[in-house]
Amino acid sequence: MSKGLPKRSEDYSLWYNELVKKADLAENSAVRGCMVIKPYGFSIWEKMQAEIDRMFKETGHTNAYFPLFIPKSYLSKEADHVEGFAKECAVVTHYRLKNDENGNGVVVDPDAKLEEELIVRPTSETVIWSTYKNWVQSYRDLPILVNQWANVVRWEMRTRLFLRTAEFLWQEGHTAHATKQEAIDESIQMMNVYATFAEEFMGVPVVKGIKSESERFAGALETYCIEALMQDGKALQAGTSHFLGQNFAKAFDVKFATKEGGLEHVWGTSWGVSTRLMGALIMAHSDDHGLVLPPKLAPIQVVIVPIYKGEEQLAQIRAKVDEITAQLRAKGISVKFDDRDTHKPGFKFAEWELKGVPVRFAMGPRDLENNTLEIARRDTGEKQSFDLSGDVAAKVEELLNDIQNSIYQKAVDFRTEHTTEVDSYEDFKKVLDGKGGFVSAHWDGTAETEDKIKEETKATIRCIPLDRKEEAGVCIYSGKPSQGRVLFAKAY
Structure with missing residues (x-):
């Protein structure tokens, strides 16, 4: 890698x-x-x-x-x-090119000007x-x-x-x-x-x-x-x-x-x-190791990496993998068997981690003997051995649902931790300069105040939440009356 x-x-x-x-x-x-x-x-x-x-x-x-x-x-x-x-x-102002008489490639033909420009x-x-x-x-x-x-x-x-x-x-x-x-x-x-x-x-x-x-x-x-x-x-x-x-x-x-x-x-x-x-x-x-994709949008939901020496071991693993793949695909789960002989397993693990594949299987000769495989989940990095006498498709289905829910919950928790109510402009600036996130604050409803806050802090009103409480308050910037809190943040 x-x-x-x-x-x-x-x-x-x-x-x-x-x-x-x-x-x-x-x-x-x-x-x-x-x-x-x-x-x-x-x-x-x-x-x-x-x-x-x-x-x-x-x-x-x-x-x-x-x-x-x-x-x-x-x-x-x-x-x-x-x-x-x-x-x-x-x-678009012209509709034709022509060869330059001085041999400098093509130029815009001045005789081909549009009557009305097109956007x-x-x-x-x-x-x-x-x-x-x-x-x-x-x-x-x-x-x-x-x-x-x-x-x-x-x-x-x-x-x-x-x-x-x-x-x-x-x-x-x-x-x-x-x-x-x-x-x-x-x-x-x-x-x-x-x-x-x-x-x-x-x-x-x-x-x-x-x-x-x-x-x-x-x-x-x-x-x-x-x-x-x-x-x-x-x-x-x-x-x-x-x-x-x-x-x-x-x-x-x-x-x-x-x-x-x-x-x-x-x-x-x-x-x-x-x-x-x-x-x-x-x-x-995503994290410092690469993408973390929600299973519902991951192009590959499960990648299977064989660990083998020689063609014979690979053929035995492939036969087992074919069975597993058929079971997974029957449930609508997308699978890739990465049997490239140009890269070592460690390289493949790192590559699929970088690409955010939610679930990774590893299978070697010992797994074949024991009728097991190693399952790793991308979001937490947890690994476990799975006995293939069990229902592997049901296990993966459950795992994918858990990953989908877990990454959503993690994002919810992050947003909760980074949503702060403030009642003063000083606190407002402290939050923006510190942990950032959404800042819930009273605003007087004027574009003038909004522009000044943006000019001074680079924060904009992201939205007036539909579920906000209507409550009388005082604008953090102007001190004028406010009908309720709005969400400010620095934004992309």
Whole structure:
């Protein structure tokens, strides 16, 4: 194996970057700010995608696809939206190259200038709402419950693999409804879908809430979100769902004939999660030895490493492993038999530990004699000998469930330990400079106070929790009255 990882406690950022690369998840590409997602990393994303897509379809949504290019004039139609994205847009101005007369390769053909520039999609509200205008005439055409899996481009200056890249993969849902309440219910439903996925599949506990006005999505009336806490005490926005009101329907004149015979603008939502979830998965659970993957999202749930001398011993082990593999696969458990003769068992153990495989079997000649194998779990490193006269598939099923629950509980305990209520600005700063995490504090509700706190501490309001107690208090910064506590944190 290559040199080990840096320690999280010494340099969390370097640890993260090295882990992403050494675990074969992703690497920087030749295009600045973009990434190559490698096969092992993409296989984790595919498992995420499959589960999220299933949940969307169970809630009545279907997939479609809309263009990558958006006419510049579309972005101008919704004022808040264009202001929110203008600084991040990549713009296509020409449609042809030609050979340089001076022999310097190809150059942009000045005669091939587009009449109207095209924006490479940073998000698709505008192009989708321009389409919905053609789809909606009557209340009978509603609701429209559409999602697309796509890539988007936001021209980021400071990038980090999975967490912030100029191009990333995501899904974006865009729905249209006859009533305001239906659209609000949809926004909340999708936030809950994201929360269920994060907690039950990723093993990451999240806080459900709404964004403050200044943190809200550009063009939305309300942004619902799920916020997760990483092991370095920083928060990560893991998913957002936006109630758009009638803003985009008005911008693109999407109206419908009501049952009563009137004509009204429709109500909209949009919601999305991205490959940023990969960053959350890595940072929430992994340790100084490598990835720790929740079994439900691990591409390989069990790896079997043979310990042998010579082909005869390997053949005997393989025969036994074939039996075990058949039993595991019958239960839907993914298994890999690592019989590469190019690497020693110690190398393989370290490699699969780095890649976060939840369960490892080791089997040697003595195990064959005794009809046993050694089982090691990735999350705790515990090893035990298992008698193969027992039900190995049932044992592994139980173990995988236990690992899934244990890593979730560990993350819950970490968040509990790193959620602190404070009543003064001094204590607020002490917590942020110390253990970090979520800081629950009273806020006067003004953008001015929010901006000043951010400027002085780099902490932002992550969300106004949906389950917060409404209680009168005093803002930690301004001393003005407050209606309740909000969650602050430094964030990715």
